[in-house]
Amino acid sequence: MKKLLLSLACIVWSLPVVQAATITVSNYNGFAVHGVADSTGTLVGDNGGHGVIGRMTISDTEIQDLIAAKDFVALEAAFEVFAPGAGAFSLGNLEAGAFEAELSASTVPGETNAFADSDIYIWLYTGNNRSSATNYLLAKLPYQFPEDPASGPPAGPVEVFLRPTATFFAGAVSEETHDYGLGDGAVAILQMEVQDHNQAPEVENLNITVVSGGTVSGQVVATDADEDELTFEKVSDPTMGSVDFDTANGTFTYTANAGITTQVTDSFTFKAFDGTIPSAEGTVNITINPAIPEAPVIDEVEPVVGYVGTSYEYQIKIANLPQGQPTSYIASGLPAGLKLDAKTGAIKGIPSKAYESGQTAQISAKNATGTGPKQPITFVIKSVPVEAIGTFVARVERASDNAADLGGRIDLTTSSKGSFTAKLMAGTLAYAGKGYMTITEEDSEPVVNVSIQFLRKGAPTLEANLTLDLSQGPGYAEFQLLGSLSNPAIEQSGVDVKGVRNTWTKLDQPTAFMxxxxxxxxxxxxxxxxxxxxxxxxxxxxxxxxxxxxxxxxxxxxxxxxxxxxxxxxxxxxxxxxxxxxxxxxxxxxxxxxxxxxxxxxxxxxxxxxxxxxxxxxxxxxxxxxxxxxxxxxxxxxxYQGAPVGGIVAGLVNTGPTDMTAKNAWISFSEGGLADGDIETFSFLIMNRKVTSVGQTVVVAKPNPKAGIDDPNPNSISFKLLSKPAGYFTGSFVIPNAVKSNVRKVTYQGTFVRHPDGSFDRVGYFLLPELPDVGEKITTTPMLSGQVLLSDSEPESDPEP
Missing domain, CATH: 2.40.128 (Lipocalin)
Known part of the structure; x- marks a missing residue:
């Protein structure tokens, strides 16, 4: 008797995991303890696990659909077991090598090798039967006959073995727990999953009543024994009105058609869904009564809050719609700045006066039936927060689409009326804007926003959107104005705007900064x-x-x-x-x-x-x-700190009030187009001739031809201290040239900078004309900027030009 060897692969269908339990099965291993264990390693016991081998009479797609619907009765009906009885086996008491023997099953006469034209399936499960198993696994075993003609297929009824010796693996992990796998050289662990016996949700019918033209809201009710999260579906629509149905939670709003003069009924249907199985249909039954006209009744409301200067709108609400549909509205005692639209019932305007304790207005409405009762409505109009009132100055960051990348400045002035005026400096141009602030509340605290339109002739309008910071006292924010300036015509064109408010007063001066x-x-x-x-x-x-x-x-x-x-x-x-x-x-x-x-x-x-x-x-x-x-x-x-009494400016060494030959200042020049040898570091003296004075005297050595002393100042360097602004200095020097017209006399200027630790920088700049080319004049050639440095000691070497 020949044996056909099948090369196996494994495709597995399994139920979505609810409570996974790993079934470990041993096979073809004489040293293993054979059995089926759950995820905790507990054996299911003799005959606790079962299996069948056979084929399916339906397609893979149909198999998937039945598994998704958890219709195991239909799935079992579509499964044909090879050689009934012989095709079934127990997993709880297998002996070594027994799984091979048990799976060797013959087809019945008349179905000789019938499985040769279909895939082979193995169905493992625990429980009494396949349709009610608590754990299961269904595996598809595609096959391929050997190419050797001597190996078959046979011509008549034979016993066909499934013995995948090279690709069928088993091994004991421990004495009680084992692995069983199907695969091409690698162990694939077979997982069996708990069948959750999912139950369909149940819904309740609902009865509601509404008048013609009226609206009613509600929520459908559904329960689920499995406590699954439910969603909803509207199955049919009403015919005497319309419904807005929220599938997420089953809430709905139904609006009855207007003009219904007799009592009628309407309905719509719905289902609940637990993610797997839908419920039966539920019905919302609606009784619609005719709307008998009534005088309008104003709805009671909590006090309505607004702010001075902030655009305000409130819509009067009618409590008895649709019977009390108004044709006009009446109001008295409204806050200053607010007006009633008698046709629509909208109260609009910009409040111009604060009513911190509330202003109570009398509101009513009327229709053909009559005028309804007056309803008092309290309007609380709050003052503009004092922290939002004043003068603000803000820096506008540079941006290529705003003022040629030059940056700008916004000056904003706000008032207690909630109004503002603004000026934008963008590049060298100025633009004006005005309007009202928008004040809202978050967590009962005011939030102040300012939106400014800056109109530009022949160019898109610029828009500033700003928020004012209202913190005060020790908690003052670094900036009281934050926002952006953008060109709405250009996407993502906003640039950063930061500014401060002038909070200083006579009683609260900026003493620390003055x-x-x-x-x-x-x-x-x-x-x-x-x-x-x-x-x-x-x-x-x-x-x-x-x-x-x-x-x-x-x-x-x-x-x-x-x-x-x-x-x-x-x-x-x-x-x-x-x-x-x-x-x-x-x-x-x-x-x-x-x-x-x-x-x-x-x-x-x-x-x-x-x-x-x-x-x-x-x-x-x-x-x-x-x-x-x-x-x-x-x-x-x-x-800045000037010279002390009897001392010297800028931290220079005090050489005394009489010695005019000493040196305590060394000035050097670099960059700016200077060539080697053009000018050297020059030393001179700044002294205080009176110990009771702050006056400074600059002493520059002069040539003395009679004494045979060379010119100590070949570049004719001069130096002068300026009193306004304090700390400034200026001077000049000359760059000689053999051509008289090319002699360059240069002015330089700078300042003394005192740092917090008392040290000084003494720096500045000069502008040196370039030597002219033929046909040029030195008075028109380009000028380059160079560095001026005044030191309190002789530099080790002259700076590189």
Missing amino acids: GAYTYSLTIPEEDKGDETIPQGTGFGALTVTNKGTASFTGKTADGKPFTVATIIGRQGDIPLYCALAGGAGSLVSIPEITTPGVGTGNLNGLSGIMSWSKPEGSTKERAYRDGFGKINLTLSGGL
Whole structure:
């Protein structure tokens, strides 16, 4: 008798896991204890597990559908067991190698090798029968006959063995728990899963009543014995009205048709669904009664809250619709600024007066039946929060689609009426806006928003959307105004807007910040040596007054002066924007004044990043005509402190009131187009001739031909201290040339910057004309910016030019 060897693979259908139990089966292993165990390793016992082998009379798709519906009765009816009786086996008491013997089953006469044209299935289960099994696994075993003709298939009835010796694996994991697998060289663990015996949800019918033209809301009721999460489905629609049905929770709103003059009934049907099985249909029965006209009755409401200056709208509600459908409305005693639309019942307007304790208005409505009773409605109109009233100044960040990347500034003034006026400086242009704030409440706290439209002639309108911070006292926020400025015509065009409110008063002055400051503006390290960018150090002065105003003056390193007035915030932040004169660029920053720790002996510091850019200039522009993109300058400075009585300015060494030959200042010049040997470091003296005075005297050595002393100042360097602003200095030097017309006399300027720890920087810039080419004049050639540095000791070597 020949034996046909089948090469097996495994396709498994299984129920969605509810309570998975792993069934481990041993086979073809004389050393294993054979049995079936659940996920805890407990054996199911003799005859506790069973199996059958056979074929299916339906397609894979139909098998999947029956499994999804959990229709195991139909699934069992479609399963044909090979050689009934012999095709069934027990899993609870198998002997070593017995599974091979048990699965060797012959087909009945007349069905000789009938399975040769169909796939083979094995069905393992625990329980009394397949249709009520608590655990089950159905596996499909596709086959392939050997290519050797001597191996078959046979011509007549034979016993056909399923003995996949190379691909059928079993092994004892322990004495009680075993693995059984089907696969191509690898063990595939057979998993059997608990059949949950899912039950269909049950629904209840519902009866409701409504009048013609009226609306009623409700929720259908369903229960599920398995406590599954339920959803709903509307099966049929009503015919005498319409329904809005929420499938997520079964809530609905039914609106009856208007004009029904006799009592009628309507209905719609629904089902509940547990994710697997739908319920039977439920019915919502609706009784519709005719609507008998009544005088309108105003619905009672809680006090209605609004704010002075904030656009307000309230719709009067009718309690007895549709019988009391009004034709007009009446109101008396409304808050100032609000008006009633007698046709629609809408109360609209902008409240102009606060009613903190409430203003009670009498509201009624009427129709052909008559006028309904007056209903008192209280309107609580709150004042504009004091923290939202005042003057705000904000910095607008640079953006390529806004003012040619020059940045800007918003000045906002708000009033107790809720109104505002605004001014936007964008580049060199100014735009105005006005309107009313929008005040709402979140968690019973006011939230103030400001939306501003800035109209631009011949260009899209710019829109600012701002929020005002209302914190106060020790909890003052760093910024009282935050938001964005955008061009609605361009997607994602919003740029950052940050600002502060001037909160200072006569009784609450910015004492910690008041005073005169000096500062320097230094280019980034990576830009040093780049001749397309000014190499000098810009500088300036800042004055903070007792009114909270902050006035900046200064010069950029290309020689452009600037002046700007702004305000200082509670945390020392100062929003700054300045369009440089003549379209020479802009400065954008929010520098901050920092106060020293108690007992440190330090003074206030001033720091930040100053964004500087310059567009291409006219032909008259001599310094950096081609312009340059944004440069982030380091702003560094502090509260300025002049010379002490009897002392020397800027922390220089005091050499005494009489010795005029000493030196305590060394000035050097670099970059700006200077060539080697053009100018050397020069030393001179700044002295105080009176120990009771703060006056300073500058002593520059002069040549003495009679004494045979060479000229100690070949570049004719001069130096002068300026009193306004305090801390500024200026001077000049000469670069000789054999051609008289090419001799270059250069003015330089700078400032002394005192840092919080008492140390000083003494820096500035100069502008040096380039030597002319043939046909050019030195008065029209381009100028380059260079660095000025004043030291309190002799440098080790001259800086590289």
